[in-house]
Amino acid sequence: MFAPDKGESVETLIKDPPPGAPVPPILPPQNGFLFLDKAKFPASFAADVETEKAAFMADSQVPWGVTALGGAITEPAWKTKPSWYLIVTDDKMIPPAAQRAMSKRAGSTVVEVGGSHAIYVSKPGSVAALIEQAAKSVKAEMPLTS
16 A cells, blocks of 8 residues: 655655565556556465465456556645554565555554555455554544534
8 A cells, every 4th residue: 555645646656666676567558547467466466365366356457547646645644644554564566665664654553464465355354453453543532422
């Protein structure tokens, strides 16, 4: 997950990857949309997902509009609201070092879990636990109304 600051976009965040960072297998745009190479999808996006399910994910991926890459943030919510970040330590799409930098900058409550970019499929319990933690924390901060 990306956590851009004011004026940043996904494009600016991925522009200069650190040396040795994995390169996502993004194919050249097709009619203004991006796809990941189906053959490389499992290893790069869903390395810890069952083979058949990862293949299904590759075949059924939803295209991402090229213009979405350049959409700059006007005011990041994390500047005025609490945030949580699940750092996925084996992610081949967004390097863990970049995840750590973004989550630190955002002041996020962080949980680290080993897994691929498709952590929501491979370890849904870890994702749900963080969401539950966030919900309980926000609920505890909300004033009671009558």
